[in-house]
Amino acid sequence: MSTLKPEATPPVNGTLPRQRRTYAIGELARMFEVTPRTIRFYEQEGLLAPERRGQTRIYHEKDRVRLKLTLRGKRLGFSLAEIREVIEMYDAMPDGNARQLKRLLEILADKRHNMERQLEDIRLMQRELDDVEARARDVLGRLDQDPPSH
Amino acid sequence: MSTLKPEATPPVNGTLPRQRRTYAIGELARMFEVTPRTIRFYEQEGLLAPERRGQTRIYHEKDRVRLKLTLRGKRLGFSLAEIREVIEMYDAMPDGNARQLKRLLEILADKRHNMERQLEDIRLMQRELDDVEARARDVLGRLDQDPPSH
DNA sequence: GACGACGTTGACGTTAACGTAAAGTGCTTG
DNA sequence: CAAGCACTTTACGTTAACGTCAACGTCGTC
DSSP: OOOOOOOSSOOOSSSOOOSOOEEOHHHHHHHHTOOHHHHHHHHHTTSOOOEEETTEEEEEHHHHHHHHHHHHHHHTTOOHHHHHHHHHHHHTOTTOOHHHHHHHHHHHHHHHHHHHHHHHHHHHHHHHHHHHHHHHHHHHHHHHHSOOOO | OOOOOOOSSOOOSSSOOOSOOEEOHHHHHHHHTOOHHHHHHHHHTTSOOOEEETTEEEEEHHHHHHHHHHHHHHHTTOOHHHHHHHHHHHHTOTTOOHHHHHHHHHHHHHHHHHHHHHHHHHHHHHHHHHHHHHHHHHHHHHHHHSOOOO
C-alpha cells in the first residue's frame, strides 16, 4: 500500500490482476484490523478453510472475501452461527436438493426482513441523534453568551 | 391493539392522551417481547430508573420510551454501556458544562459515523443477498425442469 | 548459531447479556 | 382463608466471541 515499487506496467488483461494471490494470517489480520486469534477462531467455527502448507495456513482470495463478508455480517449483528449457515448452504448450492434451496431462500428472506428493520432503526436513531445534538448545541450556545455564575 | 373497546370519545386536547400513564414490569415486557429479567437487568445497568411503589416497580411513559430506545440501540449493535453513556449525558445536559457537552457531541458524531458505515454495509449485504438468491432460484429452476437422476 | 519475527496448538480466562432457580411478599378471588 | 398470580431479591449458570499464556517449530539475517 505504501511500498513504492513501480510494479512495471499493470497487466491490462480482462481478468483480475492476480499479482498477490495468497496471504499469511498476520497479513490478513492487519488488513481487517482483527487478531490472528480471531481468524483461527473463525476457521474453528467453520467460516474459513484455508489451505495448509505444512503447518501454516495459506489464505487465498476466496478466503479473504469470506472473511470480509463475515466481518460485515458481524457488524450487522449476525452471529457467527448464522453466517456459517448461509455460507455452508451457499457452498452446497450446486448439488443441493430443492428442500435445502427453499430453506436457503427462507433464510435470505429473513435476513432481508431483518435489514429492512435495521434501516428503519437507523433512520429513527439518526433523528434521535439530530434531536439530541440540536439540544446540546442549544445549551452550549446559551452557555457561551451567558456563562454560569458557578 | 386488538381489543375493541369503544373507549368513549378520545380526548381531543392538544397534549397527549394520558389515558394509561403507568405500566407494570410484565406489561412492558410483553409489549417489547423481552422478559422481566431483561428489564430489571437494564435497570441494574443504569438504563432505567422506574418509580417504586413499595417494592414493586412502576414504569411511566418516560421509562417506556427509554426502553424502546435501548432496544433499538441494541438492534443496531450498541452495547448497553454505550447506550447508558448517551442516556446519562442526555439527562445531565441542562446543567452540563461545556466540556461534557462537547464530549456528548463527539460521541454523537461517532455514532453517526458508525451508522453511516452500517448503511453502507446493509446496501452491500443486500446486493450479496440478491446475488445468492438469484443463484439459488437459478439452480432451483434447473432442478424443476431437469430433476436429478439421483 | 543466536536472535527476533512470525507461525502453530492446546488450554484456560474473561466479558456481556441475560437465563434460571429458590425463597419470599402482596393482592384478589372463589 | 387458601390458592393463584404477579412481583421481588439473591445468587449461581450459560453462551458467544474472543483474549491470554505456555510451549514449541521455522524462517531470514546479522
